[in-house]
Each structure stands twice: as C-alpha cells, then as structure tokens.
Amino acid sequence: MTTASQTPGGQGEEDGRFASPAQLAREDLGNSPSRVSDPRLQFEVRRAVIWTLVVGGFILAIYISRSLLVVFGALVFAAMIDGGARLLGRILPIQRYLRVAIVLLLSVAFLVWLGYFTGSTISREAALFPEIVERQVNEVIDWARAQGFQVSQSQLQNYAGGITSGIGTLTRALGGLLGGLTTVVLIVIIGVYVALEPQLYERGVAWTLPRARRASFYVTASRMAQTLRRLMAGRLLGMVVEGVFTYVMLAFVAPLIGIGAVPMAVLLAILTGLLAFVPNLGAIISGVLMVLVGFSGGVEMGLYTVFVYLFVQNFDGYVVVPMIARKTVDLAPALVLAAQLVMGILFGIIGLFLADPLLAMIKVALERRAETADAEDDAREAETNGA
Numbered sequence: 001m002t003t004a005s006q007t008p009g010g011q012g013e014e015d016g017r018f019a020s021p022a023q024l025a026r027e028d029l030g031n032s033p034s035r036v037s038d039p040r041l042q043f044e045v046r047r048a049v050i051w052t053l054v055v056g057g058f059i060l061a062i063y064i065s066r067s068l069l070v071v072f073g074a075l076v077f078a079a080m081i082d083g084g085a086r087l088l089g090r091i092l093p094i095q096r097y098l099r100v101a102i103v104l105l106l107s108v109a110f111l112v113w114l115g116y117f118t119g120s121t122i123s124r125e126a127a128l129f130p131e132i133v134e135r136q137v138n139e140v141i142d143w144a145r146a147q148g149f150q151v152s153q154s155q156l157q158n159y160a161g162g163i164t165s166g167i168g169t170l171t172r173a174l175g176g177l178l179g180g181l182t183t184v185v186l187i188v189i190i191g192v193y194v195a196l197e198p199q200l201y202e203r204g205v206a207w208t209l210p211r212a213r214r215a216s217f218y219v220t221a222s223r224m225a226q227t228l229r230r231l232m233a234g235r236l237l238g239m240v241v242e243g244v245f246t247y248v249m250l251a252f253v254a255p256l257i258g259i260g261a262v263p264m265a266v267l268l269a270i271l272t273g274l275l276a277f278v279p280n281l282g283a284i285i286s287g288v289l290m291v292l293v294g295f296s297g298g299v300e301m302g303l304y305t306v307f308v309y310l311f312v313q314n315f316d317g318y319v320v321v322p323m324i325a326r327k328t329v330d331l332a333p334a335l336v337l338a339a340q341l342v343m344g345i346l347f348g349i350i351g352l353f354l355a356d357p358l359l360a361m362i363k364v365a366l367e368r369r370a371e372t373a374d375a376e377d378d379a380r381e382a383e384t385n386g387a
Helices: 023-027 039-063 063-088 096-146 153-179 179-198 196-206 213-255 265-275 281-295 297-327 333-347 350-384
Strands: none
Touching: 039 063, 039 179, 063 096, 063 213, 063 333, 063 350, 096 179, 096 281, 179 196, 196 213, 213 265, 213 281, 213 297, 213 350, 265 281, 281 297, 333 350
16 A cells, blocks of 8 residues: 655655655645744743743652752762862872772771771670660659659650650661662762763753853852862861760770770760761760760769860861861851751751751852852943943
C-alpha cells in the first residue's frame, strides 16, 4: 500500500515516501485555533506560564529537597578537598588530580588509624555511657528532694523519659551519620568529581545563564567557593583543637593534679571534636555530656570537667574562631542557631551539620546581589548627571 502526502504545490507523492519536515513546515494549514491575537492576552498568558513554572519549580524543589541537600553536602565536601589540595599545592607543584588523590589518601589513612586505635575503646565506653547518665540523673533528683523540692514519681518518670529521649536522639543522630552509608557514599563520590574539575561544572551552570549575567555569576561563584573553603578550614581546625585539648585535659592533666583520669576520655574527646562542627548546639551538647560523666567520678572531677569545658570553649571562641572569622563570613550567633534548629527539624542530622555552610552561602549571594544593585544605581546616576 503506497502512502501519499500532499506537497506545497498541491501534487501528491505516490512513490511511497513521506514529505520532508521542511515541506511540512512550508505547508499552509491556516491559523491555529489556539492563536491569541490580542497583545494583552498574550502578555497575560506568558505571565501565567512563567508563574506556573516558578510555582512548579518551587514545589519540585521541596519534593526533592533532601536530594538537593545531599548535593550541597557534596559541594561542602568538595570545598574541603579543594582547600587541602590548594594548601598542598604551595609545597608540591604537581598536577591537581594528584594533590586531590593525596588529600583523599591522607583522610582515609587518618580514619583507619582512628578506628584501629580507638574502635574497641569507643565501643566499650559507649555501652557504659547510658548507665552513667541514668545514674547521674537519679543522683540529681535525690539531691533535689534533699533540698526540699517535691519531686513525685510521675515527675521522675517524665524527667527520665525526656533525658532518655534526648540521649536516644543523639545516639540515633550519630548512628544515622555513620550508618547512612548510601548518603555518605553519594556525597563522597559527587564531591570527588567536583573537586577534580570544579571549573567544568562552573562553566556548565554559567552556560544556562544569559550572557549578560555570566560575568557576575563567575564572581559570585568564586566568592562562595573561597568562603566555603575558609569556613570549612575553620571548622576542621576547631574540631581538631577542641578534640585534642579535651583529650589531653581529661586523660593526662587530670591525673597530674591528683584528680585521676576522667572516664571515657577518648569518647568524650571524639564527641567534642565532632560536635564542634556544629556551632552553638554542638558545644552545649558536648559540655552537658562531659559534665555528666565528670560528676560520676565525684564532685572534684565534676568541677574539673566544668573547668575543662569552659577552658576549651573559651580558647576556641577567643583564639581560634576570631582568627578564622577575619577571613570568612561573620554570621550572627542567633541567626546560626535559628538556621540549625529549622534545618535539624526538616532534614535531621545532615541538615544540622549543613545549616551553617548553607547560611554562609546565602549571605554571600545576598551581599553580591546588593553590590550589583549598587553598581547599577551608580551607573544610572552617573549617566543621568552626564546627560
């Protein structure tokens, strides 16, 4: 059976071939029934389509927000790798991918060393930790009763349940951080790819923007990357300082002054170092855990852990943080705390860890937007005065 198609000249093709797309495009079919000839209606239709795309994009972003957060976590990880590769490049003038490989190998070696030398100790201490906390809570309630406070059995159960829930939340959070293998692997893989060729992905994003906006985008992206590298360097430095100082003060300085080594010094030091990545909230949680464990060894040891906590936090707050803050984004503590609470509720432990970097990136973008707007206003004012 042959297929005939009508050509623009009105002659049918009966040789079994279809008309070409060019011929179909030139064929006069008349006006489309969906044509809108009124300019006002055309404007309203375009505006409706734009609003529909905006709302649809917003809903889609909410739907895939967790995936987007994983991508942002990969960018944070890539910034840490990139920062290490840049520092290494100052002493080793080798190709970038080799420096990135060295940074990754050193990181893996450190994690292996940490797990090999402290894995069994941490497991043993972590098993005893809930028992110590429960005993300390009971002692606090007994002391409150001795001071004349009326603490009923129902109140006791509520307090114990709240504290147990809080400890369980922290345990689940840490367990989710270590146990979310798929998320961690995705963050690592994406982060390594971005760290190897950051300009490739930067050019890809710039390609989707109008030509007039690309120069501004490159400046904004450069500032964001620099801020993120320095912010992560400050976080890592703070984690190392707090973890090492806590371990030295609890395991070595305490026996020298006659108090004795504080129990679970290794676990407390690691928790203090990890929680130092989360400003404000991390310091509070690590301090409460340290003091609870300290008072399990007596009043003197408890007071000493309070001193250690204050010493470490003040050293980090007045020495380490100001050194880093001069070269990074200065964020208001209340704003950081609010962002952490919101991100923690929405996305759990990952949102809590990434709230500070995300807030810093938003601030850099807003500052860059304000600079661009000021430059445009100055240019219009100069043009007006010149005219």
